[in-house]
Amino acid sequence: MTLEPGLYHLLTISTGLFFIGVYGFLTRKNLVTMLMSIELILNSVNLNFIAFNKYLWPHRLDGVFFTLFVIAIAAAEAAVAISIVINIYRNNRSINVEQTEEMKY
Amino acid sequence: MNVSLFLWVPLATALLLLLIRNIHLVRVVALIGSVIQAFLCIFLYFMYLKERARIGDAFMYFEQQFNWFPSLGISYHVGVDGISIAMMLLTSFVVIAGVLMSWRVEKMTREFFFLLILLSLGAYGFFLSLDLFLLFFFLEVAVIPKYLLIGIWGSGNRKYSANKLALMLMMGSALILVGILGLYFLSGKPGFDITQLKATDVPEKVQQVCFPLLFIGFGVFTALFPFHTWVPDGHSSAPTAGSMFLAGISMKLGGYGCLRVACFLLPAGAKAFAEPIIILSTIAIIYGAFATMMQKDLKYLNAYSSISHCGFVLLGLGMLTQTAYTGAVLQMVSHGLMTALFFAVIGMIYERTHTRTISEMGGLLKVMPMASVLLIIVGMCSLGLPGLSGFVAEMTIFTGAWQNNTILPRVATVLACMSIVVTAVYILRAVGSVVMGPLKEKYQSLTDMVWYEKWAAFVLLLGILIMGVAPGWLVALIKPATQLIMQKIQQP
């Protein structure tokens, strides 16, 4: 691995970001912060697509379009998720993840 | 003759039952349906004789075949040979008796008869099937009725027993399923058709695996040791007709399956596993008989004795001689009739004394002479008294077994013979303390059998006596079929 930034560097960043998001998702106790982690996860994948598109397959724009649509979906997902969080808040007066552990076993 | 009729009649009866509201009419319809079926069976027997005279030896008669799931090689393929006719005759007798014995069922009458007829439909279908898939289908069809009959109308620990029965039988079916699939894929020629499989030489390796699967699978149905524990609980918890059907018909499905599917289609497997079968069935016979000695409840007594008696069927199959096979079929018919009658009598006694504990009864001969005489007769049949069906079957098995000229079968036969002494002990003990001895005060006012019980008993007794006194026609019916099976097994 050279110092010159290239595909592997970008992939390292994206993978790192991905698992940082995963870590956040696993440890956060607040629903909103969990959503934030999910945004990180989705975003890291965008970097992958763009990097692949740029460095490997520049003859088509598949990666670019993928990224665009992922961004859109992330937005939609976030919107629905947040509305659900708000609903939970209305019902519970709290958005702690432990409020959503009523159903089990 | 159109053998599909044997499926249409019970089906029509069952559907008709669902439409009727009047409880009395329900009984009448069920009875008429089963009587028609019985006459059809008898008619079939004569048609078979005629057809046989016309076309001579054949594997199956009155075959019918329609594609069912052609892409999977499944067809609706039915036909009869001597063995299936014998089994169907048995079924029809037991069904009539069972319907009659249920005449006074008050709780959900319509459903009760519906399930009874459905169960019989499964049995008829099973005996008719010439396609493994169809056969398996009908085998499983009978599961729901059995479960519900015991669970809803049963007594004692009925829910537990129903559950146990359903699960253990399902376990058997699961093994059968695997065996059938093994045959389907690995026999060389994919297909479920018995007539086709008959002509195929299934590779030895496949037989080695599929045979135990199929045999144990069907064996569970016919109380193969050590998979028999559903029998005592199931039989004793079931309502009278349920017990009759279970022991009289349902257990025979297993024996028939072992014969028709396991041994017939997989002769090399049958040879390879003859010794384990003999050992297990001998254990079942002896051990079942001794366990019966300890039973205090009449139904448990008969249930355990069924384990012992069904052991004879499997013993016969393990012996690999034609006579033993004939004997196994005879034993199935005999045991079906006998045990159904036994349960019927127990039902009659229970109805009146409200107990099934042997020690609490006594001297019933005085107040219920008919029922008591029946109990004695059926007991005698159970212990293999000549003139009754049990003797014919057991002696055929013994003689057939003795023709297998090696040490283990011989020892097994001697042990099996010994069990008839033990049988005598427990039967006489039961008979002695139930119908003989001093009559208890509280039973002074009991009444004897009423008309429907008389008819039920008559039908079964008739079967037992016909078979016991004049077995020749039945053997002549069965023998050509077992001969074919033996030819297949003994060809190198």
Add this chain to the structure above:
Amino acid sequence: MTGNQIIFYLLALLTLGSAVLAVSTRHIFRAAVFLLFALMGMAGLFFWMNYAFIAAVQIVVYVGGITVLIIFSIFLTQETGEKLPQQLWSRRFIAALASFCALAFTLTQIFQHTFNASKQTAIEVSVQQIGLQMLGTNQYGYALPFELISILLLAAMIGCIVIAIRLKPTS
């Protein structure tokens, strides 16, 4: 180290650093802000790769849309001054370990792999090109996904409205 490299590493540091902070800080509002930085860093990387349009979308949608949404929801649901409750130490450790192992594994796989690249000539990534393809129905046309996402957004909108709508107190 060239300027290009420096910019890259700075952006990488910004992205990863603020991401780590975003998932670990106990102040929820700060977390949102760090998330913002991380997303900005990502947009910077897109710029760095000459994908200006994507970077713009990233900023508009993520920074302008999602982050704002999140911040609003934080305002709606949280007392801003309060620290977040801390997760159990063991849970965090296990999660970190699992994530790290997964990361290591994934990176190993990536680095062991030699990517083969296309021999064909690259297309210029212009807004016009993107626009044309986005609505094209022929080869390389993305009209169908475009329509699809519109339905999705419609559905999401309806869903959000229904869920977040305030019920009349006495209905």
Add this chain to the structure above:
Amino acid sequence: MMTLQQMILLIPGIPLFAFLMLGLFSKKIPGNYAATAGTILMGVTTVLSCFVAFGYFTAFGKIDGIYQPMIPFLYHWLPLTDLLEINMGILLDPISALMLFVVSFISLMVHIYSMAYMKDESRIAVYYAFLSLFTFAMLGLVMASNIFQLYIFWELVGLSSFLLIGFYYQKPAAVRAAKKAFIVTRFADLGMLIGILIISYEGKSLDFISLIDHFTNSPQQISGTFLGIASLQWALALIFIGGAGKSALFPLHIWLPDAMEGPTPVSALIHAATMVVAGVFLIARLFPVYAIAAPVLLEGIGYVGALTALFAAIIACTQTDIKRILAYSTMSQIGYMILALGVAGYGAESGLGFTASLFHLFTHALFKALLFLCAGAIIHYVHSNEMRDMGGLKKLMPITHLCFLIGCLAIAGIPPFAGFFSKEEMLFAAYQHNRIIYFVSLFTAGLTAFYMFRLYFSIFWNKPFQQHHSHHGEGGPAMMLPLIVLGIGSVSAGFIPFGKWVSSDGRPLISHFHLSFSILPVLLSLAGIAIAAFYFFKKKETVETTVNAMGGLFRVAKGKFYIDEIYQFVTKKIIFNFIAKPAAWIDKNLIDGLVNAMGNSTVSLSNHIKGIQSGKIQMYAGIFLIGVIGLAILAIYYWN
């Protein structure tokens, strides 16, 4: 005119018909009509039997001076294998002709006797039905042409014995006795069944004629051995066990004394004259095979017979129940018959034992039936079986007394009564053949005279006359007629030239009378009578002192050598506790327990793993992550 076949078929057919009719309509027919009908039908059977038997002996049985077995009727009943099939046939030869007569004649006597004896019984129709069933089965047995057919009727005889012993079904002792009789004989029949299996396999047939042909012509062909003994030997030994059970030979005798719980006429018919000699008949039927192919075994059988004869006689000396004494005496006499068979050989002079045995069977049937019927009359009069309740009945029951005396003299072997001739022949055969057996039987002859006269004196003399139960007389003509007929028979039967008709090989056997030889047994018998008279003619204290002097020996004999207790121990303690109970326990706990445990463990397993479904979304994600990576590792490193 009926053909022979029709006539012979009617012989078992009529009793069967009687059984069905009387049994099915037992409720509808009044008792006395049932008894009359049964007796008349039996009479017809007897006439037919006599006709056939005498016809056989005198007219059509003999061809070239040899009595040939003939099969006038054969029905293929149940084909088993290609070679073996159970036929329902009728085999007519000297033995079956003899038995035909004995069975139907005694049965008729008992039928007549029972009309009076059982007249107060409410279930008399059932009783007659059972009697008819027995007669049917016994006739079928003696005429069986096929060993499996014999087994079938053998079992049916056992059934009717069971039913008749348990006729008083509300009496627990009767029920017990019936069960015991059935189970013990059933156990013995097991041996017979296995024997049949072996012999049919080796002989490739079930028909007597071909079996005998096969084994007598080529005994060396027998292939199999087991434990070093040829399978034919096993087969014959096992078949003998079957016979021993039915004939109450030691040690399978325990059921017979208890069987006396049945009505006394039944004891006379079944447990004295006919059924219990079935074992003798069975060996006689297969005698050529025994004699030619298994002479050693036959010798052993002779020892069993001798042992039984002695053993039963000793016990008989100590018992007090008159029917039981008679039962033991029956055992003893059957022992004689078996002993005689054991010392016989096949053909000509050496077959003397065979002839003697059957001769004794014949005479014994007459005098033992007589004795039982007398005992019945006495019991009927005294309402007790116990010897101590009797005494001094000489005057009260003169006919019975006379008949009983005749019977006692006959059984004791005092000339010129029937028993003398048959016993003399048996002893002579034994003397020629085996001295041990001879001396045992000689001693037993003395004992026989002793215990029979002990009985006689105790009943009719002993005490002074007491006027008890004067409400009725000795019994009506229906009861007396059989006694008189049988009494005449017992006196005169000895003069029948038996050897001319019945012999081991069908050729007439001219038996010589050995005066010098017969002095010793007769003297011994007289001595026995004298001792009995000494002790029992009058009530005496000496009995007590003698008994006390014998001490343990007497107690052991009185306790029937504790054979019953040994059986009890083996069945109740060992089989019940160590086999049946464990079997039931294993079933309940181990096998059933295993099934239940499988179910329960599944449920408890599912309770144990419920923690995975914790409801925590982050834990779900964690498991997800581990799953993904785990799968990826597996896929990359193991499956790729």
Add this chain to the structure above:
Amino acid sequence: MSLEYLILLKAELQICLLIFFLLLLKITRTIPNEKLLPLIQLLLLANFVGGFFYNQSGDLFDGMFVSNTLIHLQKHILNLAVYFISLLFSGWFRRCLHLTEFFVLMLSALLGMYFLLSSGNLLIFYLSLELATIPIAAMANFELTRKRSAEAAMKLISSAAFSSGILLFGISLIYGTTGSIRFPEIPLLLDGSALQVMAFVFLVTAFAFKLSIVPFHLWTADVYEGSPAAVTAFLSVVSKGVIAFAFLTILYKVFQPFNGIWYPILLLLSILTIVAGNLFALRQQNMKRFLAFSSIAQVGFILVAMMGKSPESITAITYFVLIYVFSNLAAFGVMEIVAQHTGNENRNALKGLYKTNPLLSWVLALAMFSLAGIPPTAGFFGKLFLITAGASTASYGFIIFVALNLVVSLYYYLLVVKNIFMDDAIEPLEKIPIFGSAKLGLVLCAAGILLVGIFSWIYDYIAAQV
């Protein structure tokens, strides 16, 4: 645009039309639920009937959209399921505050599923997967005041997002290693390198998540329990069916070269799934949770079939899904009616049901028997053919294992039957009123359960389409 578009996109356009019609209706006037519901049912029926006509094969948008007779058939099955849902849950729909929105969401999810089936490209695939998920999450929260409803929605959307993150990562790697996102191209470009395998595993886990394959199933029970019954039914029947179909396409078409990898994966997963599904199902009291775990076990059986040879497996799975529609919807339908009446979702609410409600009892019992695979119900055929398909390549041991697990599953289905027929009611249960349309739905389901198996031409028809 040509007629071709109209014909090939027929099913999707129908749904779009329905969505717009409903939205229009919502905007222009307020219709009470009592009138709206029959209208919707009618429209859905029309939608279903429309599926009988003009089913052609072909592809559009440069292969992004594929259609063939099998896909049409699968869509047809889904239409039927949605129609049944609209019938069976009439009671709940009538009281639903936002009925129009509910159906709009449901139809958009359905639309997403259609595109999923027809996708010829990873992008469309991903988008439609999201379209098939996000509206369902919103639907799950439709009982706004119920805590559990929100919890279910939350669990669904966050775990779905998590799984789609992993899916996306996988897709990106596949894109990176092959340079294509088109289904026809990918198999040619797969070289079996480790990274590709990893990407493939990531992709598989997304399916595993949606299909509730163990160990990715954990969300299932909670979501099923918390959501309104109609949503649960939709999730468990329609969503499961679609994902199974799509999974088939992905495995058999796109990743056929990885056969050697996905076979052991499926083997392992199916064992885990069947065991865990069964073990958890047998301890459940709540009917919805119970059905959730039972459906997990059922999925395990579907996996067994997936391991088999291609055409038979596809036929068997399609057939099974059709049967599963009838059986599971009947179960949910009855359960919902009882739960609505008694306010008790637990199994013990069914105790003594038969005494007063024979229709409900028989339908539920038939459904249970069908799910357990007992003849003469269709489930027997469905399950048997699944196992048959799987057995063509599997070992004896595995098939025995699978078959024995049928016994375990029978145990818990019988528990329900036992409650219905054999137990006495805790408190007397009166006759439960059933809406006419719900009754129609139940009867149709029961008829389907009884007849689909025996009428073998259905199977043969499916086989002909594959």
